[in-house]
Amino acid sequence: MAFDPQAYRPERTILTLGDAFYDPVAAADFPDARLRWRNDRAAAEVGAGTLDDGEWVRHFGRFAPLPGSLDRPLALRYHGHQFRTYNPELGDGRGFTFAQLRDRNGRLMDLGTKGSGQTPWSRFGDGRLTLKGGVREVLASEMLEALNVPTSRTFSLIETGEALERNDEPSPTRSAVLVRLSHGHIRIGTFQRLAYLRDEDGLRRLTAYALQELYGEDGDDPVRLLALVVERTARLAARYMAAGFVHGVLNTDNINVTGESFDYGPWRFAPTWDPGFVAAYFDQTGLYAFGRQPEAIHWNAMQLAVALRPLVEAEPLIAELDRFPALYQPAVTAAILWRLGRTPRSADEDRALVQEVERALRITGVGIDRFFFDAFAQAPPDSYGSEWDAARALLDRHAPRAARDHEYWRGSPRSMLIEEVEAIWHAIAQADDWTPFHDTVAQIRAMGVALA
Incomplete structure (x- = not known):
């Protein structure tokens, strides 16, 4: 079998951004590739549900290019505030974007990885993912989808046959590579990097890409983009609360400009309505505690406004940011x-x-x-x-x-x-x-x- 000809619609639109936005990379050559879980429900939406297990592993464990999509994987470049400390040395350190597709609603979707090997942005990491981390990400994304939270979908989980050493779980531990299906992988931190580099042309190009490819709107108006991001992130914050979910690491490099939740590391669901409940043991000040998530997400939207400031005056950006509380309150009520x-x-x-x-x-x-x-x-x-x-x-x-x-x-x-x-x-x-x-x-x- 192969891709469903009625539903498979490959894309390569990310290439229009240009080489300054990413680094071509290669996947790790894993000693094994044992399929542990495939999301056939999500796969059917992008024409991949008809693949047999062998084809699935070849594309999503060995990363053979998808027909008509990207010829090689791309590690995206970005910066970000991590617990409100700016870090200019980020980027895809254990993942990459390796395909783009349209879903049945015409939305542009990215297939991205976690645990696929080292990249220029790995710093001192091994670029790998533990199997336990992969299992946790499946459970988080499935639970959030069921609870009506806009989320990336875990597409595939393949065990890769390596023994990993980790400080936060018994080691050696089993390894895996995960694929997620997301409505884009453009982060607030992607814009921050361009502002940091004073790349106004790149900022304008990325703004146009986000508006046109992720929101279906013409133009390159940064105020319009911020307005859309404020609306989507206010909705995300509201639905986190209704779900009782604590992401754990709401850094600006973990906030997608489509308002879609992704990248599940130390997440937890709060057992009771405790505003101070935290997910990450290293969140010692409770910055990303359950009850502070709306504040954290609003703060991140402010950083997008700061990044867009080279393109437009401050006043209209501030006006859009100030809408966040008024958007959040009815959104959490509805959720x-x-x-x-x-x-x-x-x-x-x-x-x-x-x-x-x-x-x-x-x-x-x-x-x-x-x-x-x-x-x-x-x-x-x-x-x-x-x-x-x-x-x-x-x-x-x-x-x-x-x-x-x-x-x-x-x-x-x-x-x-x-x-x-x-x-x-x-x-x-x-x-x-x-x-x-x-x-x-x-x-x-x-x-x-x-x-x-």
């Missing part, structure tokens, strides 16, 4: 209403309901996933206690948006807390048992159908 399975009423009533739900979650410590499971299209049970009376009354005024008749609602809430992730990995590490992993992905997808 929480969606997860509650309720239809909107009025802005004031919707906001009051969400505020009461947040208050009750915070003071009672009820689990986030448990609450939303119990409250979907019905009132929380009496066992929750009187602290929930006000929330129940407000919920009663909002009509269900969907019936609670999917089989998922007759079971238990599907969560993805750290203990569950570790149990899935333990089965793989100790007995090479992938059954809990595959069962979990199936359960997550069932939850997504039930919620939708």
Whole structure:
């Protein structure tokens, strides 16, 4: 079999940016390439679902070029603020973009890697990914997709047969190469690099590329681009909160200008509505804690405005940035209403309901996933206690948006807390048992159908 001729639409538009935006690289020659997981649902959207496993490994484990797309992989260049310290020595250090495709909606999609070997930007790293890191990324992206968060999709996971040494997990540990499907890999940090280099022509060209190829709009207006990024990132921040998700490393090189979440390292889902909950052990000040994520993402959007400043006066950029809070508030209200399975009423009533739900979650410590499971299209049970009376009354005024008749609602809430992730990995590490992993992905997808 081969690519689906009805759905496969290869592209090479990134080449229009020019050589100053990337470095041609080669994938590592791995000793093994054992297919562990393929996302056939995502693959069908770009015409790759018809590949047999051998062809899949050849393209997504050995990185044979995709017909009609890029002839060789490209490691993208960018800078970024890492925990608000500017770093001009970044870039794709263990990944590259190796193909572009159109999906069934006509969107430009990139196939990018993680763990594909060293590049000019690897610094002192080995360019590899642990198999555990790959498993975690599949689980994060699948869970976020089900919870209505705009996210990259883990496309492929292939074990590569190397033994890796790592400081943050028992070593030696198994290696993998991961492929993700993303709506572009242009980051805020991509713009920051050009501003740092005082490359106004490059900034203008990248602005036009982002508008035309990622947003489908003509022109190269930096104010318009910032407006779109502010809207998309406000939505992203809101949906992180409704999902109870903590990304962990919201640096400017990890924020895609399409507002699509990606690159899952130390992520966690918060067990309770604790604004101070952090995902990364190294986030000692709580900069990217659960409750501070909207602030962090807004700050990152400010850095895009700073990077665009050589192209336009400050006032219109500031005006767009100032819209973020006003965009975030209705977005988080809508996101929480969606997860509650309720239809909107009025802005004031919707906001009051969400505020009461947040208050009750915070003071009672009820689990986030448990609450939303119990409250979907019905009132929380009496066992929750009187602290929930006000929330129940407000919920009663909002009509269900969907019936609670999917089989998922007759079971238990599907969560993805750290203990569950570790149990899935333990089965793989100790007995090479992938059954809990595959069962979990199936359960997550069932939850997504039930919620939708």
